Amino acid sequence: MIESRHVGAGAVMKIDGTVAASWGDIDSPVMARSAIKPLQAIPLVESGAAERFSLSDMHLSLACASHNGEPRHVEAVRAWLSRVGLSEADLECGAHAPGRLPVYEAFLRSGAALTAAFNNCSGKHTGFLTTAVHKGEPTHGYIRRDHPVQQRLLGVYEQLAQCDLSRAPMGTDGCGIPTIGVPLRHMALAMANMANPARLPEARVTAIRRIRAAMNAEPFYMAGTGRFCTRINGTLAGVAQIKTGAEGVYCAMLPTLGLGVALKIWDGTARASEVALAAILRHLGVLSDAQFDAAVTPPVLNVVGLKVGDIRPAASWLGAASR
Amino acid sequence: MIESRHVGAGAVMKIDGTVAASWGDIDSPVMARSAIKPLQAIPLVESGAAERFSLSDMHLSLACASHNGEPRHVEAVRAWLSRVGLSEADLECGAHAPGRLPVYEAFLRSGAALTAAFNNCSGKHTGFLTTAVHKGEPTHGYIRRDHPVQQRLLGVYEQLAQCDLSRAPMGTDGCGIPTIGVPLRHMALAMANMANPARLPEARVTAIRRIRAAMNAEPFYMAGTGRFCTRINGTLAGVAQIKTGAEGVYCAMLPTLGLGVALKIWDGTARASEVALAAILRHLGVLSDAQFDAAVTPPVLNVVGLKVGDIRPAASWLGAASR
Numbered sequence: 001m002i003e004s005r006h007v008g009a010g011a012v013m014k015i016d017g018t019v020a021a022s023w024g025d026i027d028s029p030v031m032a033r034s035a036i037k038p039l040q041a042i043p044l045v046e047s048g049a050a051e052r053f054s055l056s057d058m059h060l061s062l063a064c065a066s067h068n069g070e071p072r073h074v075e076a077v078r079a080w081l082s083r084v085g086l087s088e089a090d091l092e093c094g095a096h097a098p099g100r101l102p103v104y105e106a107f108l109r110s111g112a113a114l115t116a117a118f119n120n121c122s123g124k125h126t127g128f129l130t131t132a133v134h135k136g137e138p139t140h141g142y143i144r145r146d147h148p149v150q151q152r153l154l155g156v157y158e159q160l161a162q163c164d165l166s167r168a169p170m171g172t173d174g175c176g177i178p179t180i181g182v183p184l185r186h187m188a189l190a191m192a193n194m195a196n197p198a199r200l201p202e203a204r205v206t207a208i209r210r211i212r213a214a215m216n217a218e219p220f221y222m223a224g225t226g227r228f229c230t231r232i233n234g235t236l237a238g239v240a241q242i243k244t245g246a247e248g249v250y251c252a253m254l255p256t257l258g259l260g261v262a263l264k265i266w267d268g269t270a271r272a273s274e275v276a277l278a279a280i281l282r283h284l285g286v287l288s289d290a291q292f293d294a295a296v297t298p299p300v301l302n303v304v305g306l307k308v309g310d311i312r313p314a315a316s317w318l319g320a321a322s323r
Numbered sequence: 324m325i326e327s328r329h330v331g332a333g334a335v336m337k338i339d340g341t342v343a344a345s346w347g348d349i350d351s352p353v354m355a356r357s358a359i360k361p362l363q364a365i366p367l368v369e370s371g372a373a374e375r376f377s378l379s380d381m382h383l384s385l386a387c388a389s390h391n392g393e394p395r396h397v398e399a400v401r402a403w404l405s406r407v408g409l410s411e412a413d414l415e416c417g418a419h420a421p422g423r424l425p426v427y428e429a430f431l432r433s434g435a436a437l438t439a440a441f442n443n444c445s446g447k448h449t450g451f452l453t454t455a456v457h458k459g460e461p462t463h464g465y466i467r468r469d470h471p472v473q474q475r476l477l478g479v480y481e482q483l484a485q486c487d488l489s490r491a492p493m494g495t496d497g498c499g500i501p502t503i504g505v506p507l508r509h510m511a512l513a514m515a516n517m518a519n520p521a522r523l524p525e526a527r528v529t530a531i532r533r534i535r536a537a538m539n540a541e542p543f544y545m546a547g548t549g550r551f552c553t554r555i556n557g558t559l560a561g562v563a564q565i566k567t568g569a570e571g572v573y574c575a576m577l578p579t580l581g582l583g584v585a586l587k588i589w590d591g592t593a594r595a596s597e598v599a600l601a602a603i604l605r606h607l608g609v610l611s612d613a614q615f616d617a618a619v620t621p622p623v624l625n626v627v628g629l630k631v632g633d634i635r636p637a638a639s640w641l642g643a644a645s646r
Contacts (some may be wrong), residue, residue: 001492001504003354004570004591007330031326094626101420101427108431119626169324172631181324247327267590268327303417303442308495 003309006272008248010263010280010317011188015196017162019185020259021283023317026188029169029181030264035245037124038064038211038253039160039190043152044127045207049134053083060214061221062123064243068224069098069107069118076221077117077126084130091116092143093125093175103224121175123221128177143176150178157182159200160190174246184262187251191260195253212253215241228274232281232295240286242277244270250277254286271311279313326632329595331571333586333603333640334511338519340485342508343582344606346640349511352492352504353587358568360447361387361534361576362483362513366475367450368530372457376406383537384544385446387566391547392421392430392441399544400440400449407453414439415466416448416498426547444498446544451500466499473501480505482523483513497569507585510574514583518576535576538564551597555604555618563609565600567593573600577609594634602636 009024019026041063044050050060059080067073081087095116098104107118116122125142128149132139135148142149158165161182169181182190194212197205215222219234222243232242242252248265250273261280265272278296281287287295299307332347342349364386367373373383382403390396404410418439421427430441439445448465451472455462458471465472481488484505492504505513517535520528538545542557545566555565565575571588573596584603588595601619604610610618622630 001352001354001494003494005589007590029324031324092627094628096626097424099424101422104424104427105431108428171324171326172625172629174625174631176625176627176629266328267330267592267595269590269592272590302495302497302499303419304415304499305417306495306499308497 005314006248006265006267006269006276008263008265008272008276009184010261010276011184012280012284013185013188013192013260013262014258015189015192015199015260017189021280022185023263026184028183030184030187030249030262031171031173031179031181031245031247032187032251032262033173033179033245033247033249034066034121034124035243035249035251035262036157036187036190037066038215038241038243038251039156039194040124040153041127041211042156042204042207043149044131045210046203047131047134049131050210052134053130055080055130057214057217058221059123059127060211061218063127064211064215065123065222066120066229066244067123067221068100068103068227069120070103070224071106071110073123073221073224074117077122080123080126081117081129084126084133086126086129086133086139088115088117090129090139091119091122091125092141093119093121095119100224100226119175125175145170145178154178154180157190160193161186162189162193184264187262188260191251191253191262192258193260195255195260196258212241212255215243228295232278235291236286240281244273248273250274252277252281254284257284257286259284275311275313276317279317283318328637329571329588329590329592329599331586331588331595331599332507333584333599334507335603335607336508336511336515336583336585337581338512338515338522338583340512344603345508346586349507351506353507353510353572353585354492354494354496354502354504354568354570355510355574355585356496356502356568356570356572357389357444357447358566358572358574358585359480359510359513360389361538361564361566361574362479362517363447363476364450364534365479365527365530366454366472368533369526370454370457372454373533375457376453378403378453380537380540381544382446382450383534384541386450387534387538388446388545389443389552389567390446390544391423391426391550392443393426393547394429394433396446396544396547397440400445403446403449404440404452407449407456409449409452409456409462411438411440413452413462414442414445414448415464416442416444418442423547423549442498448498468493468501477501477503480513483516484509485512485516507587510585511583514574514576514585515581516583518578518583519581535564535578538566551618555601558614559609563604567596571596573597575600575604577607580607580609582607598634598636599640602640606641
C-alpha cells in the first residue's frame with residue numbers, strides 16, 4: 001500500500017532554451033529559495049572579492065551552502081567575517097538553532113551561545129557582505145531589495161534565467177533576502193547557463209567554473225553530516241553540482257551534459273525533492289542504478305529499527321516516462 | 324503568490340453510514356496511524372482494567388496521546404507502569420528523543436537517560452499492557468498482530484468502522500503495532516460511532532464516554548505544550564475530541580452533532596492536516612470564525628521574526644464548497 005504521495009514538477013533545460021525533459025507544470029512561478037545559492041555566489045567571485053580576500057573552495061562552498069551549523073561551519077564563517085573586517089554582528093540573517101537533533105545536542109553540550117553564524121545561510125550572507133566590502137558599498141541593509149547586493153543578484157538571475165523579472169512575484173526568504181517567483185523552465189535554464197556558461201562574459205564564466213569546482217571539492221561545507229547535497233556533490237565531481245532549497249526545491253548543474261535541472265515538490269517536502277532529483281539524475285545517466293539505490297532507497301525504519309516502508313519515485317518520474 | 328500546496332481528502336459521517344460532507348477521495352485505504360488512539364483505548368476501560376487500577380482522566384488521556392515526552396508525560400507513564408506491576412522494560416515501543424527542540428533541550432539539560440517512556444506512544448502502550456495484565460494475558464509480545472491485545476483492537480475497529488478488515492492492507496506503525504488501511508469513509512464512521520455510541524453495547528458506550536471526557540479534561544496529556552490537539556481538546560469540551568496521526572491524518576468525534584470526521588493530507592504533512600481539520604470544524608459550526616483564525620492563521624515568520632506568509636485552507640475546503 002502507498003501511504004503518502006508527493007506531486008511535483010521538474011525541468012531539464014539546454015542553453016538554447018529547449019526542454020530536454022520535463023515532468024508536470026514548468027510554467028508556474030516557483031520560489032527557488034536556497035536552491036540558487038550557487039548563482040547568488042557569482043558576484044562574490046566575479047567582482048574580484050574572492051581573489052582579494054584569498055577565499056578558498058571552502059569559503060565558496062559555504063557561500064553556496066545551507067549548512068547544518070556544525071562547529072566547522074560556524075568557525076569557518078566567523079574566521080571569514082574576521083578576514084574581511086566584519087563580525088557576526090554584521091550578519092542580518094538572524095540566529096536559529098541547528099535543526100538536526102545530533103547537531104543541536106552537540107551545540108547545547110558545547111555551552112556555546114547561539115549566534116547568526118549558526119544560521120544555515122550564514123555563508124551566503126558572509127559572501128554578500130564580502131562583496132559589499134570589496135565594492136565599497138554599505139554593509140548595513142545588504143538584505144534589502146534596493147541594496148546593490150540584491151540588485152546585482154536580480155541582474156544575474158535575469159541574465160541566466162533569460163526572463164524579465166520586473167513583474168515576477170517577490171517574497172522574503174527565511175533569512176531575510178528577497179526571493180522571486182520564476183517558472184521552473186527558466187530556473188532550469190539558469191542552471192543550464194551555469195552548467196555550460198560558454199555564451200557568458202569571460203569573468204562570469206570563470207566565476208561559475210570556480211563555484212562549481214568548490215561545490216564538488218568541499219561538499220561538507222555545502223550542507224554537512226548525513227546530508228544529500230554533501231553526498232551527491234562529493235560523489236559526482238565535475239559531473240553534477242546540486243543544491244537544495246526550502247519548500248521542496250532542488251537545482252542541479254550538469255556540465256558534462258550541458259544541462260540544467262530545477263524541480264519543485266508542490267507540497268514543499270524535502271524527502272520527496274531528494275528522490276525526484278535522484279530520479280532525474282538516473283534518467284539522464286548521471287547516477288547509475290546502484291548509485292541511485294544507495295542515494296534514495298534506504299528503508300524507512302520505525303523506532304525499534306524495523307523496516308516498515310520505503311520511499312520511491314513514481315513510475316512517471318522514472319526514465320521511460322519522461323515527456 | 325502561493326508557494327506550496329497540499330492536497331487531501333476528508334469525510335464527515337453520520338452513524339447511519341451517510342456522508343454529511345466530504346472532500347476528495349474517501350474510498351481509498353488510509354492508515355489512521357495514531358489518529359485512532361482514542362478507539363484503541365476502548366478495551367482499557369471496557370475490560371474493567373481502568374477501574375481496577377483506579378485510572379484517572381490523566382491516564383486515559385495518556386492512553387489516547389501522541390505526547391511530547393515532557394517531564395509530566397514521562398513521569399505519569401512511569402508511575403502508571405509501576406501501579407500495574409510493570410516497568411519501562413515491558414514497553415515494546417522503543418525509545419525516541421523528544422522531537423520538539425525546547426523539549427529536547429530540557430531533556431538534555433536534565434541529564435536524564437532516554438527510555439521508552441519518552442516515546443510519544445508510551446501512554447498507549449501502557450494502556451495495552453494494563454489491559455493485558457488485567458485479563459491475565461502475556462505482556463511480552465503485546466504489539467504483535469496475533470496477540471489478544473491487537474486482535475481485540477482489530478475487532479473494535481471492525482465494529483465501529485462497519486467494515487470487514489480481513490483483507491485490508493496491513494503495515495507496521497512507528498511504535499511497532501499493526502496499522503491498517505481503511506477508507507476515510509469508514510474511519511470517519513468509526514469516529515461517528517464514538518461520537519454517538521447509542522447503538523453499541525452498554526459497556527462500550529460507557530467506555531467511549533469516559534475516554535471522550537478524559538480527552539477534554541486532560542488535554543495536556545494528549546499532546547503537550549503548544550500542540551494543536553491540546554489547544555482544541557481544551558477549548559471544545561463536550562463538543563469535540565480530536566486526535567492527530569502521523570502522515571497527515573486527523574480524526575475527530577463531534578458528540579453534540581453526532582458526527583465523526585477523518586481526513587488525510589496525501590503528502591503526509593501535519594501543517595496541512597491541522598488547517599484542514601480546523602476548516603472542517605468551522606464548516607460544521609464547531610469552531611467560530613474567531614476560533615478558527617486563532618487556531619490556524621498565525622503568520623509564518625522568518626528567522627528574524629518578520630511575517631513572510633501564512634497558511635490557509637483552499638477555497639474548496641471552506642464552508643460553501645462542501646459536497
